[in-house]
Amino acid sequence: MDKMIPLKINGNTKKIMVHPSKRLIDVLRDDLGLMGVKEGCGEGECGACAVLIEGKLINSCLVAVESIKNAEIYTIEGYKMTKRYAMLDECFASAGAVQCGFCTPGMILAAEALLSSNAMPTESEVRDAISGNLCRCTGYNMIVEAILMASRKGGYLW
């Protein structure tokens, strides 16, 4: 049975009528049209569907929508309005960290989740933080560099 579920998404509160066990990724993509959330595996392994829930990086393909009602959710669509995004975006560009781009929104949010709890991470902390996000194109090092660069250049933002 569908239920009215209140969601706080990208700074807005929305009520949507969905089945409570519907996967958050499907709610975001089908019901809310937030296509920056990508499905790479559907089983919590690739991180392409990662979103921020209360500032934590969570794979939205593993979350039933009811379990996160009233929690603060950010997808890339909301996050891209921020100064922090602008900094990450610039650093991803200058490190050449984007190839096919399918993993990128998830990687950007993984970077935010890390930097917001640790603005000056070490290289190995960065590797840990993005180890749940698979990228098959870049070999990761350029992404790691981008995040370290963002922390160096824009650490004050976090």
Place this chain on the structure above:
Amino acid sequence: MSQGISTAIKKLDHQFKTDGSIEYIADLKFDGMLYVKTLRSIKQRAFIKNINLPPIPEGYDVIDHNDIPGKNILKVIVDDNPILAKDQVNYIGEPILLVVGPKLDKVLEILEQINVIYEERAPILTIEKAEDGEVDPIYKNDNCFASYQYIKGDIQKAFNEANEIIEETFETGYQEHAYIEPQGMIGFYDEDKVTVYGSLQCPYYVKDALVQAFDCKEDKVRVVQATTGGAFGGKEDYPSLLACHAALAAYKTKKPVKLLLDRKEDMEVTTKRHPAQLVYKTALDKEGHITGMAVNIKLNGGAYAGLSSVVMQRSLICATGVYNIPNLKVEGKALATNTVPTGAFRGFGAPQSFFALEMHMEHIAKQLGMAPVDFKKQHMVTMGDKTSTNGSFRDPVLLPKMIEEVEKMSQYSQKYKAYQMQSSNKKKGIGMSVFLHGCGFTGSGERDHIKATVKLKKYFNGIVEILVSNVDMGQGLQTTLNKIVSTTLNIPIDKVIFSNPDTDRVPNSGPTVASRSLMIVGKLLERASIKLKETWIEGQKQEMTEHYQHPELIPWDEKNFQGDAYPTYSWGINVVEVAVSTLTGEIDLVGVWSVFDVGNAIDERIIRGQIEGGILQGIGYGSMEFMESQNGMIQQKSITDYIIPTAKDVVPIESKLIKNPYQDGPFGAKGAGELTLIGGAPALVTAIENAIGQSIHKTPVTPEHALEVLSNG
């Protein structure tokens, strides 16, 4: 020639990828769009006796081979692969019919209720079985999709007069592309015209397949590439099948139809790298110099021929790598088995050969008591030498310089010696691979089959559009081609546009494969740009078309494998350092160094991206990427089971480019994408050998396999 072209710029497609607004196939929606899913064989090999359908609700439809207006054969090279099975199936996962309708859940429910009655037949599941002739062949009467043989010099004499003969057998496994975006396609049927949008590498391959399936005129089929989330060869041939399915469903329902593979389905049924068995037999003279080599390579092609013949060709041509072997016999077969069809994967047959060859060279050197790098140096080709197929290395070969560089960067030789004596439980090792990649299609393929055409369109406002059928799948083409055109025309790069190809708008400039896009298509665009510049009229619409011209080469004789197999080669050296735990068999990367000759880089940062991604895929191929088929069924159906490297599995990679401009490439550029994968596995595995002091003959070297070698050694 602009010197500045190699300087990196911000990628032109960066913005919309980073902010998540670019649309991949799964993100596209159309009014009234339906969903289609495939009923697949659960038997390795069987006759289909009957198919029992449940009642099909209003608005839903079932599509089978009877619904195909044209030929029920997928257009690839050989006519053997049905689009939908008719009366028999040859592998687990083979498509039998399609169910389409407005609700995906309902479609899946209907699929569950369909009951196929099979009459099972004895399957052929291994290369050995494919050869022994005990079971009815799958393909023709010998199960052989392709078999080739070629010779050079006098191999008999080399073996007769040999002082020593060393023979070894090697084995390589499946590799899964594991692009992060699974495959998908959307089909449309409007006013007798079939259109598909898809995640794909080769729009015109897909178009040809649709023309054959619908038996229609060329102008009744349109293929548009959707932004593609990685491909690596995996979206070279397979999308043609998906496109036929999506288009058939659209044709029957007259509505847009979306076909998406989920990860499990993608891993089970799409093509993979061919598993291989390779036998190397080498004759040495008294001085320990190689006088002859006999190579035999067998590939597991799976149930249908696909691209196996061409993969086989590249495997064989690469059999002697960067070494000058005067007397040679190379033979190989791609065999049919009742397993998932194998296909194109970055490197295209070369990674298998290079793994075996580089290991073999290492092993021979050790038997001779020589340092492997010295032994390899003794045999390396130089400019003017003959290739394996009696073609010619006509451009400068900079390998000695490249080795010198990599030695400086990695201290390879010193470490190699030092690591031979270790007693701890964690042993370090270092290994080196030396490799090449022939750029572009084999032989006269570009001239005889592809016949690439490119077009530039200049608008009134001075904007120039690139019209080619090549796609950006992450490798950066939407930046590098624009750079070539804008630099040649001497106009700002934002005046050049290049959208995802649409076969109604772009000429056929060939598929996005074989490290040809930049070198071949880029060169055509450079030439078109020069002509446009010379005739440029301000404020006027202009168009410039350019056709492929074959360079002067030794003609390629495909039957006998003689002549220039490739117009030129790019080159690479990888050094990998590892630490191996003798207790757990676990292998940690310690360092990676590489030197590449890709001619002249069109964008150094984009090349670096190719290097880093390619090397890591190669290292994955050599270590953790284990996939097997048991009873004809792929066992690793998720990225939990099939492990690809994460950010924690890699270390910083130091790389260096050596400039060696190629006259027939744009701004001197050569192919690069595939090259970067080839050396990863042999460099890694030779490093493991250096650490543990045992010989290895198989890839991937998982911890289990490392322990096995350690305990049997």
